[in-house]
Amino acid sequence: MLGLYLHIPFCSAICNYCNFNRGLFQPALKERYVTALLTEIARAADGAPADTIFFGGGTPSLLEPAEIATIIRACRIAWALAPDAEITLEANPETVTPERLSGFREAGVNRLSYGVQSFRDDELARLSRLHSSGRAVEAFHMARGAGFDNISLDLMMWLPQQSVSHWLESVDELIELGPDHASMYLLELYPNAPLRDEMARGQWSLAPDDDAAEMYLTGLARMDAAGYVQYEISNVARAGRHSRHNMKYWMDGEWLGFGCGAHSTRAGTRWKNVSSTEDYITATMNGQSIAAEVRALSSQERLEDALFTGLRLNAGLDLAVMNDRYKVDVWSEYGGELQSFADQGILSYDGRSLRLTRAGMLLAHEVMAVFIR
Incomplete structure (x- = not known):
């Protein structure tokens, strides 16, 4: 919903x-x-x-x-x-x-x-x-x-x-x-x-x-x-x-944002409203577009977003769900670069899920950089 x-x-x-x-x-x-x-x-x-x-x-x-x-x-x-x-x-x-x-x-x-x-x-x-x-x-x-x-x-x-x-x-x-x-x-x-x-x-x-x-x-x-x-x-x-x-x-959901500067993501499209309060009011009341940025997300962008946000959660990424939704075997695709993080105790990988350890959460940006292609 x-x-x-x-x-x-x-x-x-x-x-x-x-x-x-x-x-x-x-x-x-x-x-x-x-x-x-x-x-x-x-x-x-x-x-x-x-x-x-x-x-x-x-x-x-x-x-x-x-x-x-x-x-x-x-x-x-x-x-x-x-x-x-x-x-x-x-x-x-x-x-x-x-x-x-x-x-x-x-x-x-x-x-x-x-x-x-x-x-x-x-x-x-x-x-x-x-x-x-x-x-x-x-x-x-x-x-x-x-x-x-x-x-x-x-x-x-x-x-x-x-x-x-x-x-x-x-x-x-x-x-x-x-x-x-x-x-x-x-x-x-x-x-x-x-x-x-x-x-x-x-x-x-x-x-x-x-x-x-x-x-x-x-x-x-x-x-x-x-x-x-x-x-x-x-x-x-x-x-x-x-x-x-x-x-x-964090779970690849959909939302609508209202008001100046608000972001929305729905049906594979992301957009942002104009940031200025006055510009937002004027455009809205004149029936004009308030979308300052509109972008249809590519399949790679949607995958990367799901990897970034899902890894923020304690439960991490359910790899079967990722494979079903994005047709990507995450470990096969990125495991070579992620293995060193797992060896250091920053990541936990058990074949079914991939998640940051608590200590690893302090290094989340370094881990997530692996997913940028």
């Missing part, structure tokens, strides 16, 4: 490390944007089955609960949305109140994803986040009080001036709260990130690579001990609480 992605590009402030398609919140612009989003949804409607909706951003929790309800209602009209559909809203801790959270829940949102990033105030300040660690804890309890029984928290590791012990403080605080899902990412600094300049001015440094590896492995070990199950390189969950929407990205 389809996944539906709704991009909400507005933020109260621009974080110094972020490279997503976003801009500062403007109430009037937001209202025009929601109208355009509803127009795009109505035009794309085809009644096909769908079972996930994901509001990503930006900061989707800056929308009013009534606006979220209207968008979800539009999706239900446009597609055959499953009764048990997973409906996720990304939120920042400083944007929520008990009343807003209850409103989001009543609108149909049943999964909340908080961008916490750290439970240390000094680290949050370096990332130019608006919330404090105390506010993140408060927001979590507010969400539970509003009836959310599926909450995900994001944490980032390898932050400027962060030590292994500081990182583990955040991991332990997350475990103490007991979310249903957690995403644990290594910081990636894009070339023009303002954080780079701030690091230079403040003489902030990143821990050595070996410490970053220790953060990743030790953090996941603590999540294991707390009863979470890793199912993807950066994601862990309680039983049955993996992100159903994101699994579509």
Whole structure:
């Protein structure tokens, strides 16, 4: 079934490390944007089955609960949305109140994803986040009080001036709260990130690579001990609480993206909407094309995508499924180059499946480079 992605590009402030398609919140612009989003949804409607909706951003929790309800209602009209559909809203801790959270829940949102990033105030300040660690804890309890029984928290590791012990403080605080899902990412600094300049001015440094590896492995070990199950390189969950929407990205699924800069993949074709919020609104309301890039994927591109994304999963690649779907014997085709990774304990190959070991997940890019032809 389809996944539906709704991009909400507005933020109260621009974080110094972020490279997503976003801009500062403007109430009037937001209202025009929601109208355009509803127009795009109505035009794309085809009644096909769908079972996930994901509001990503930006900061989707800056929308009013009534606006979220209207968008979800539009999706239900446009597609055959499953009764048990997973409906996720990304939120920042400083944007929520008990009343807003209850409103989001009543609108149909049943999964909340908080961008916490750290439970240390000094680290949050370096990332130019608006919330404090105390506010993140408060927001979590507010969400539970509003009836959310599926909450995900994001944490980032390898932050400027962060030590292994500081990182583990955040991991332990997350475990103490007991979310249903957690995403644990290594910081990636894009070339023009303002954080780079701030690091230079403040003489902030990143821990050595070996410490970053220790953060990743030790953090996941603590999540294991707390009863979470890793199912993807950066994601862990309680039983049955993996992100159903994101699994579509990793399991060669199909999804439709709506809003500025949103990506879609369906029936072997991939496309991206225009990135500019104003250009998106103007083109949509004038009935013009909003697709900035459209590409029919070749069979080799589809295979490579499936190899890249499937190897991110703990379960790895089911080689029989790959052979049936793409008519490729993966080990016969790539095994000569992959054998050294298996010999080093980076890859596990048993004749039926191919997967990264946990230590190997730190070297995923090197392994995946083998698949580029």
